[in-house]
Amino acid sequence: MSLQQIGRGGTSKVYKVLSQEGKILALKKIDINGSDKTAFQGYINEINLLNHLKNNSRIIQLMDSEINRDTNSIYMVMECGEIDLARLLQKEGNKISISSIKMYWEQMLKAVHAIHEENIIHSDLKPANFLLVGGALKLIDFGIAKAIPNDTTNIHRETQTGTVNYMSPESISDFNADVDSDQRPDFKISRASDVWSLGCILYQMVYGKPPFFRENTIFKKFKAIVNIKYQIAFSSDRNQFRLESSQNQSSSSSNSNENNGTYNINDFVSSPLIEVMKLCLQREPKKRPTIPQLLQQAFIHAPQVSYNLVYNIVDEMLNYCNKKDDVGKISQVLYEQILKQGSF
Known part of the structure; x- marks a missing residue:
């Protein structure tokens, strides 16, 4: 029915x-x-x-x-699932917590590892192709997925496939092609291509935008993705790139958001998290980590430190020393340093 x-x-x-x-x-x-x-x-x-x-x-x-x-x-x-990751990110925006990102990231890695173990490359990993079923992310849409022959690590395509914001450099450009040749291009896709796409999804979960968001046409995105001199922007502030795109908004609404006096512990990106994104988004496929290596990264395994714990420790220390300093500001600075050092 x-x-x-x-x-x-x-x-x-x-x-x-x-x-x-x-x-x-x-x-x-x-x-x-x-x-x-x-x-x-x-x-x-x-x-x-x-x-x-x-x-x-x-x-x-x-x-x-x-x-x-x-x-x-x-x-x-x-x-039947509840919601795909693309709609979830659209719905939650920058409210999605770092701890949720960590949970979803581990689930995505394990899902992609499952198909890689079966010698299958998905080739079109993107937020819309991860579906929440019973609260856990599952991988969907295998329309352009390919099986890898047992005696090789790559598959060959004669055409570009995928969704531009998440396409790897090697899926866009045949680096070995002769520009003046009439020979068809040969795009070598491997497990590392899926790792690049995963890195793009993680970047979007963290910053609210895919890595090449500054390029406003498909052609410009293609050029940026394959250009080894093009530097992907990273920041310890999750809101930095959102603020860039909201410059056309009225300064009054922007100021009210920035100066509301609240401290959001999810606004900061730890060094291990930035490191994971950088590892995935290396243009040379052989330099990208495997899924098992990503599952061992500090971002997943580092102990989580509570901001409230840091606040309480600072408060007790200041009371012990009879200091009347601003507990909130000191706690914020200390907590950010902990994040940068990778204890979260």
Whole structure:
């Protein structure tokens, strides 16, 4: 029984449905009328990969599928999620906490590691392709994912694939191509390409924008991504890049936000977190860490220090010394130093 439409794409619609057992599932209906061979093969590829990844708790589960030639449609019955990461980030904005980012980051890493262990490269990792199911992120949309042959670490494509804000340099430019040659470009995609995309998603979770947000056209983004001289901006202040894009707003509203007298511990980015982003966003694929290496990074494993704990310690010290200094300001400075040193 169909309950409601919950999503749609270019040729597909997704409905929330109720199974005979009373379980809420998602039904994806794809219209293949007029689809070219490549698009159709993409749908079949997704079904095959999801069947291969059945019973993996970090991947969206495909319950059933059918190709109906009478209606020129493909039907896929899958788990139903609450919200994808793209909508969550849009909804939460800069309110998403560092601790939540850490939790989601670890879940994303483990989901991508699960497909890499099966020699599968996703090739289109982006916030919209991580879905919250029962409070945990699961990986979805395997339309352009590819299996890696057992005897190699790369797959070869003749065309660019992916979503520009999250595409790796090697998926955009054939670095070995002869400009004057008539030979088709050869884009070498590897597990490291997925790591780049993960780094872009992490950057967006932290700063509210993908790494190349300053480039306002697709062509400029492509050029910036492949340009080794283009420096990606990082900051220990999560709000710095948001403030850049809000310069056109009235100064009165901006000042009221900046000077409201509150201290938000989630406004600061620790050194380990910045280090993780920098490691993922290296243009040379071989220099990027593997997923298991990222799972061992300090950002995930460093102990979390509470701002309230720092405040209470400072307060007790000042009382002991009979000092009347501003407890809040001293606690803020000390806490920021702790963040920068990587204890969070």
